[in-house]
Amino acid sequence: MIRFENIGLRYGLGPEVLRDVDFHLVPGSFHFLTGPSGAGKTSLLRMLFMSLRPSRGLIHLFGQNCSDLPSSERADLRRRIGIVFQDFRLLDHLTTWENVALPLRVFGESEASYRDDVTDLLKWVGLGARMTAYPEVLSGGEKQRAAIARAVIGKPELLLADEPTGNVDPAMANRLLRLFIELNRLGTSVIIATHDFQLMDQCDAPRLVLHEGHLEIR
């Protein structure tokens, strides 16, 4: 499903952020990605999402070598991946509902086919009353939940979440974690980047630990 071979990453002429990262994740797995701030968690997720090319090494996603794919096929691969950005990236001129529905709209599905799904999901993440609100007026936690809803609405095969519980209280964090676990049970592979140990202790999942550029699985 995911295979990193000797990945190295540096930004420009800076120091190597990641060194000799080598791992293999099977379909349907559930992992936490952790490490101190600045260790390279976001960078690793961006490489998985093909929005960042490694300086060296090979990445295989869904059995394909991503470095030599044409852009249209990379777009197709991205459709199988849901991502929650650390800074949410909601579009300010669209309502919460429209933001969450955006991936399906981009995939060319008709609005009638997904209208109820989007509404149900928003209710599930506790945004039932905020569907017509614009991101500007949402709280940090509400934006986070909208971003998560957008990432999972397309039933991705791989879900990448960057600090998905950074802005919510422990009760909501648990609820969101249960959503991820539920998705995982339905077959989605999940990688959650976090330094929230309380969250990681909630479930018994292997941890990918980044430390000084190296990756270790515990």
Next chain:
Amino acid sequence: MKVTWKFDNLPGRLAERVRTSPWVAVVSGLARRQAGSGTAPIVQPASVAGRALTVVIAIMTFLACLTSGAVYVVNQSANDWFADIASEVTVQVSEGQGSEFEKKVTLVSLFLAKQPGILRVNPLSAEESGKLLEPWLGGSDVLSALPVPRLIAVEIDRSSPPDLNALRESLESNFKGVTLDDHRRWQAELRTVTRSLVLGGIAVLMLVGAATVASIVSATKSAMASNREIIEVLHFVGARERFIAHEFEKHFLNIGIRAGLVGAFGATVVFLLLPLTMRLLSGRGLAAAEFRQFIGSAVLDWPGYLLFGFVVVVVATLCMLTSRFGVYRILKSYD
């Protein structure tokens, strides 16, 4: 051996291209605007940069239409005028007294009418000849005391023109004090003047065109910069380049058409009001009449207005293409 045509299914492919072109989407969208669709457009409809772009496009289209309209009119009226002048010569009868003189004018007119290649002979009466001199000599009291030469306007058949030199010679040998003026020098001068006017107009038109292109491209680019976020998010949720480019093309083509139409409409109003204002400004009298004759066709005809439509299409296309390249350039940075 099976022959495969390179242009196999060309009509089908063309139809597909037309069907998916942003022009079709935008124009049909403009047409059924009232219906209004439920969801917001993916590209933010009104941003500050977008409004600035609208203003820039409207103004530049207005200027481009004005310039091209003016060049068109000058060119057109110069052509009309040449045609008029070239089809007329003047015969001047200058020596003679009283009824003798009248008789001479009639004889010359009859002589002219018999010559081949002449359509119409119109001897001007003493009054009419006097009128022409009025602006230079003042009231007709003075005129009646002077031996004013008489003019005969001769319209020649331009499809088989007479040999003007032979005509001049035979006139001069048959009558005393009769001269033929074919306005040749006047025509040549006029032609140089109008030609340089038209050339100057084309030069101005090119400058305005370059300024229009430059300002629309840069305004579109800055409007695109504020859309970077949208492009990024669309890219991340798995949109293909073509999808994103298409959304932006639709949006910017829409802006281009609307703002362009506003500018072209402004220019149309100016050209519709032009003859009226000319009349008001130039007052009455002979100068006004001359002036009116010169700008007689300052009224823009329909091919002239078609030119405005062309300007709008060019402007809107420019806007659309710039946005497309903007999308591709931004997407390149993620690869």
